[in-house]
Amino acid sequence: MKYDFDHAAPRTGTYSYKWDQSEKLFGRADVLPLWVADMDFHPPKEVVDAIVQRAELGVYGYTIRPQEYYDAVSGWLMRRHGWDIRHEWITSSPGVVAALSLVVHAFTKPGDKVILQSPVYYPFYDVIRMNDCTLVENPLILNNNRYEIDFDLLERQAADGAKLMLLCSPHNPGGRVWTRDELARIGEICLRHGVLVVADEIHHDLVFRGSRHTPFASISESFAQNSFTCIAASKTFNLAGLQASSVIVPNDDLRRRYNYALKKFSLHMESYFGVSSVISSYTYGDEWLDQLLNYLQGNLDYLTGFMAERLPEVRVMKPDATYLVWMDCRDISADPAELKKLMYEEAGVAFNEGSTYGEPGKGWLRVNIACPRVLLAEALERFASAVRARKP
Ligand SMILES: Cc1ncc(COP(=O)(O)O)c(C=O)c1O
The missing domain is CATH 3.90.1150.10 (Aspartate Aminotransferase, domain 1)
Structure with missing residues (x-):
């Protein structure tokens, strides 16, 4: 089927955050x-059909993540990114920013240092500050109108007691797809100094020809064991209002502590339409x-x-x-x-x-x-x- 992107969905008057404000x-x-x-x-179309079918059921009760959900998420990651994950690594969050905030909440104490690479998507600042942590800024270097990483500074900041690093990969707003080598250097620095990596990979599917996204945790077993990876069909398939993100945590202890935080704020229940949107988009998209x-x-x-x-x-x-x-x-x-x-x-x-x-x-x-x-x-x-x- 040929999709028609030349014609917009009318959004004015739909309670749209973008169009109605x-x-x-x-x-x-x-x-x-x-x-x-x-x-x-x-x-x-398959996603719209799945949502309509679900709406027509007419009962909108509490919802689980069925086996199809896990198959769809892991199948997508394998097919599109060559990342082989186990079903038990997959947990969830309503949105990716909520997941970032939960990790900061669960794995830091007030005053702890958290690294980000500026300029960056502004909620990164909020989740650090609003969890009473100390923001450690690792500014990207502008070279020939392209961002590069200041690894020397990152090494010093990691050595200086930072607890977490929020990694935006691919990067928003700069649009960089970090190379495997760049990610490996980040990962090594963080491992050396005991810094956990929270990889926000929400833009991983939106990669132009000529570049290839590498899931941070796929690089090595030790990176997998030291990281959280946040993804969302919502960004790829334009479903942000449905609130259904996935968080991949290969380390059992980290996942247990993440899930505890999810439960603490009662964010562990699934969105009724969100689950169907994840299954249908990752299966047919x-x-x-x-x-x-x-x-x-x-x-x-x-x-x-x-x-x-x-x-x-x-x-x-x-x-x-x-x-x-x-x-x-x-x-x-x-x-x-x-x-x-x-x-x-x-x-x-x-x-x-x-x-x-x-x-x-x-x-x-x-x-x-x-x-x-x-x-x-x-x-x-x-x-x-x-x-x-x-x-x-
Ligand atoms: C890097 C990044 N993370 C997270 C989000 C938002 O994710 P969510 O709506 O799932 O919280 C965005 C949206 O633009 C983003 O660019």
Whole structure:
């Protein structure tokens, strides 16, 4: 079946976080929203059918994870990522951010040091600070408009008593797919100094041609035993409202302690629709995903071409993965307030404002390209016209 990504699912008036808040958040109802990381596309037909069938059952009681769930998750990881996992390693969480927070909660004491690599998806900061831990920032190095890891600093920070490292792999907002070597170096450093690794691999399926994601825990048995891996069909298949993520924890003791925390906050019950969405998407979603990735590549090429021609002062970071494009707009303005004014008031578009990803994000914007190309084109046109209108 050929999927049609050129036509958006109408989302205004659907209680959409992205589409129904423009007036409230940006002061204008007509702002085009290309920010929060969900897509404007329908998921695979089989997933919609599974949800509809489940809705038609008409009883929405407490729900378990059946054998099909475990088969679907492990089958997907094997098929798409060559990672052979055992069913008993799989546990869950409503969302990946909840899983990150649970791990920080369960494996640290107040004041403990937790490492992140900035700029990074802003809830990484929240889950460290809101669990009363000390944030240790390992800033990524910008080299030729591409992020690299400062391993020397990481070694010193790990040696300085850090308890956990939150690893964003692939990286949001930079779109880097970390190489096997880079991940192995991170893993070795963390093992040497007793730092647990929490690998947020939610973007693992959204990888462009030419790159290959390596699951951190698949690199070696010792990495597997020292890590948590968080994934979610919700990101890959646009099901974020269904709240069903999976957490892979090969180490029995770590998994027992994670599950204790899950129970402590009573987050262990499954979402009635979430379970069906995981089973159906991981069972039938391969072809849809392959077509989606082609479409996203087209959108990325469109954006890159547009910017080179119309706004060459904007440096676009070429992502290996994710449908999020990180753009260095410091030659327009390095002031976050100015960039917001430009987007919301002058252009009528909402990209994500970079400083929310940490200090190194100041003067950057993040564009969500998971929308029909006409919408992307309209948003870029609005943005470019607003920038040009500023020039004397
Ligand atoms: C790196 C990363 N982790 C987690 C999430 C959100 O996950 P969830 O909605 O499952 O909490 C996102 C969403 O954009 C993300 O980019």
